[in-house]
Amino acid sequence: MAANLAGASPRQKRGGIEDFKRAFTGLRRGETIAGYLFLAPNFIGFIIFLLFPICFAFVIMLTDWSLAKPPAFVGLENFETMVNDRLFWKSLGNSFYYTFVAVPTGIFIAFWLALALNRKMRGIIFFRTIYFLPQITLTVAAATIWRWIYQPEIGMINHMLDWFGIDGPKWIHDTKWAMPSVIIMSNWQGIGFAMLILLAGLQGIPEEYYEAASIDGASGWQRMRYVTLPMLTPALFFVVVTSLISAFQSFDQFFVLTQGGPAHATTPLTLYIFQNAFTFFKMGYGAALASVVFVIILIITIVQWRLARRWVIGFESDDD
Amino acid sequence: MANAVKVKDSLFGQKQTKLLMDLLVYVVLSIVGIIFIMPFAWMVANSFKDLRGIYKFPPEFIPEVWHFENYTEAWTATHFDIGFLNSALVAAAVVLGQVVTASLAGYSFARLRYPGRDKIFLLYISLMMVPFTVLLIPLYIQMRAFGWVSTLQAVIVPFLFTPWGTFMMRQFMVTIPRELEDAARIDGCGFFRTYWLIILPLTKPALATLAIFTFVNTWNSYQWPLIVLAKPKVKTLPLLLASFQNQSAMRTPWHLIMAASTFVVVPVLIAFVVGQKYYVRGIVTTGIKGGG
Numbered sequence: 001m002a003a004n005l006a007g008a009s010p011r012q013k014r015g016g017i018e019d020f021k022r023a024f025t026g027l028r029r030g031e032t033i034a035g036y037l038f039l040a041p042n043f044i045g046f047i048i049f050l051l052f053p054i055c056f057a058f059v060i061m062l063t064d065w066s067l068a069k070p071p072a073f074v075g076l077e078n079f080e081t082m083v084n085d086r087l088f089w090k091s092l093g094n095s096f097y098y099t100f101v102a103v104p105t106g107i108f109i110a111f112w113l114a115l116a117l118n119r120k121m122r123g124i125i126f127f128r129t130i131y132f133l134p135q136i137t138l139t140v141a142a143a144t145i146w147r148w149i150y151q152p153e154i155g156m157i158n159h160m161l162d163w164f165g166i167d168g169p170k171w172i173h174d175t176k177w178a179m180p181s182v183i184i185m186s187n188w189q190g191i192g193f194a195m196l197i198l199l200a201g202l203q204g205i206p207e208e209y210y211e212a213a214s215i216d217g218a219s220g221w222q223r224m225r226y227v228t229l230p231m232l233t234p235a236l237f238f239v240v241v242t243s244l245i246s247a248f249q250s251f252d253q254f255f256v257l258t259q260g261g262p263a264h265a266t267t268p269l270t271l272y273i274f275q276n277a278f279t280f281f282k283m284g285y286g287a288a289l290a291s292v293v294f295v296i297i298l299i300i301t302i303v304q305w306r307l308a309r310r311w312v313i314g315f316e317s318d319d320d
Numbered sequence: 321m322a323n324a325v326k327v328k329d330s331l332f333g334q335k336q337t338k339l340l341m342d343l344l345v346y347v348v349l350s351i352v353g354i355i356f357i358m359p360f361a362w363m364v365a366n367s368f369k370d371l372r373g374i375y376k377f378p379p380e381f382i383p384e385v386w387h388f389e390n391y392t393e394a395w396t397a398t399h400f401d402i403g404f405l406n407s408a409l410v411a412a413a414v415v416l417g418q419v420v421t422a423s424l425a426g427y428s429f430a431r432l433r434y435p436g437r438d439k440i441f442l443l444y445i446s447l448m449m450v451p452f453t454v455l456l457i458p459l460y461i462q463m464r465a466f467g468w469v470s471t472l473q474a475v476i477v478p479f480l481f482t483p484w485g486t487f488m489m490r491q492f493m494v495t496i497p498r499e500l501e502d503a504a505r506i507d508g509c510g511f512f513r514t515y516w517l518i519i520l521p522l523t524k525p526a527l528a529t530l531a532i533f534t535f536v537n538t539w540n541s542y543q544w545p546l547i548v549l550a551k552p553k554v555k556t557l558p559l560l561l562a563s564f565q566n567q568s569a570m571r572t573p574w575h576l577i578m579a580a581s582t583f584v585v586v587p588v589l590i591a592f593v594v595g596q597k598y599y600v601r602g603i604v605t606t607g608i609k610g611g612g
Contacts, residue, residue, distance in 0.1 A: 020435045028433070034511035035432035042425035043440070045481030050447055053458035060457055067464065113352065116345045123346075129596065130353045133360065136592045136599075138540035140558040141581045144565055145359045148366070148574055156362055159379050188356065193603065200604040249451050252542045256562055270453055277457050278547055286457050293453045301449065 061287035071284070078288035088289065090264055091272035095296075097179055098186075098268055099247040106187040107239055110194035115228075117195070118202040128199070132192035139189065143256035146185040147172070150257075172258050175265040182266055186253055194239045201235025202228070233312040241304045245297050269293055360585075367391070367579040374574050387575065394564075394579040402553060403560040410475050410556060411538045417480030418534050419527055425481075426489025426523075427515050431501070441490070448483045456547065463548055474548040475556070479538070485530045488602075492526040493519060529602035532595040536588055557584045 023032040061078055065071035082088050113131060117124050134142060149156040150171035158168035169177045205228065213223045251270040254260060260267035260275075267275075269289065277286030362381075366374055367390055369383040395401065429441050459478060460469075468474040496519065504514045520527075542558045549555055555563075561584050565577050592599060 023435050031432050031511070032434040035428050035434035035437065038424045038428035038432065038511070038515070039440070042421040042481045042486055045421065046444065046483065049459065049478040049481070050455070050483065053455045053462060054447065054450055056458035056461070057454055060461070067461070116349055119342065119345055121342055121345065127349045127353055130356050133589065133592070134356060136536050136588050137585050138542070138558055138588065140542050140562050141585050144561060144577060144581050145363045147565070148578070149359060149362070154375050156358070188359070196600060196603050245451070249453055273453060273456070277460070283457055283461065290454045290457060293451055297449070297451050
């Protein structure tokens with residue numbers, strides 16, 4: 001990223017008042033003014049609706065604020081409450097459960113689908129489209145359909161299990177099965193994304209590598225192990241990072257499919273934040289909880305970038 | 321000689337194996353495809369049944385009697401006319417706003433030189449990864465302060481600009497050859513005319529990608545509208561669909577819910593099929609996740 005930035009403006013010198021003055025006088029004056037004007041509409045929105053709220057969030061988390069009364073500054077009290085809040089730990093655990101089961105299983109399936117779609121055959125685009133349709137379907141509608149699918153008596157799954165003489169579980173109404181239910185639905189919906197990125201990665205592997213491997217007498221499995229997998233690591237890395245980040249922020253499917261139940265079995269941190277802030281109007285506590293999401297996503301990202309050096313081919317980190 | 325025969329044999333064998341593998345892959349792809357399409361198929365099938373048909377045991381896929389009136393009934397019961405209007409208005413405004421602000425700023429970042437440009441761009445990139453969960457509460461308090469709660473401004477104005485869209489535009493515009501612009505500049509075009517006549521037409525694929533992504537994301541958006549839109553007359557489709565199934569009824573009206581789901585899903589499916597090329601390219605080049 002940094003290299004890219006520098007490359008775009010090789011003549012740009014370090015800023016400074018002198019440069020600033022020069023930019024507004026003489027030949028460059030027009031370009032400077034145009035530059036700021038083109039940027040202005042975007043930058044105003046950026047400041048009001050992104051930069052300011054982020055800074056504001058750090059203030060809110062230090063207050064006790066119900067919106068009905070003015071905020072009271074309480075320091076780190078919200079974080080003390082959090083440590084002793086059983087439901088916070090439960091929802092944090094749920095977020096991890098969901099993220100670290102849904103993402104690996106989803107990527108595993110997406111990988112095999114991408115491999116299958118990478119063959120030179122007719123009708124591949126058709127299948128690709130089918131697998132991708134759930135991805136663009138709104139989660140609310142998808143969760144609505146799946147609520148019916150999971151109905152213990154009339155739902156599709158238990159009907160089908162019935163054909164094989166299996167007595168299906170109560171799915172979203174069972175504390176043990178509720179989270180797997182959400183995970184299955186989310187993977188049905190989200191696999192298209194991982195599949196598409198991995199497919200693009202596969203298509204980017206030069207044919208010559210496989211030819212060379214074949215000439216050296218590599219078997220199908222060896223080609224997979226020593227050509228496909230290493231060459232696919234950048235795409236895999238990308239899919240892992242983005243999927244982990246977005247899984248940790250999932251909200252819609254929980255809210256519509258299970259409403260966090262039964263008995264908080266499917267309440268992730270995002271839903272717990274929502275309840276605190278917009279059901280109980282505890283803005284300060286909600287913001288403190290949100291900061292945990294922020295920190296965890298930051299940690300996931302940093303850890304992934306650090307680990308990437310060990311397993312991603314051609315990976316160079318920007319931070320050193 | 322013997323070797324040549326052997327090679328020929330193994331080639332023949334390979335061809336056979338490939339055919340067999342292809343067949344196997346088709347079978348697997350089809351089975352998975354059926355699993356993926358099944359929920360949609362049942363949604364449509366159930367939307368034409370009556371409630372008794374849905375509860376029937378053993379279940380039947382094709383309805384015995386086609387109840388087309390489910391659609392009109394669901395439509396009026398949920399005030400979907402208002403929802404459609406709201407959703408369409410919000411999506412159109414946000415798409416238009418993002419395309420304009422992102423392309424203008426993208427041009428500014430990619431081509432014009434002025435002090436502080438790269439620092440501002442770096443700030444954009446670093447804030448791109450802030451999770452929306454963190455913004456919910458401060459943004460809601462802001463909307464209250466503006467008096468925008470339960471107005472459509474609350475779901476439009478904060479989303480008229482986009483850091484990742486700006487980033488995408490900038491990255492795309494950097495790759496446009498400078499010569500084209502230089503020629504226009506020599507011919508006396510100002511910066512805006514250069515942007516309008518040279519840069520924008522060349523940026524069409526990226527603009528299409530941004531537009532279709534933004535459309536799908538805005539149309540599907542649920543969490544933020546759920547928080548800021550409380551009054552019925554400003555509700556968007558996902559909100560109406562979700563609240564429709566939570567309305568207490570003796571028996572959940574699954575047939576109407578399925579009909580309602582069908583016509584909420586259809587516009588995005590159309591948008592996707594029409595703009596699939598741009599959508600897929602957008603995912604592959606920027607890795608931004610659309611949809612849910």
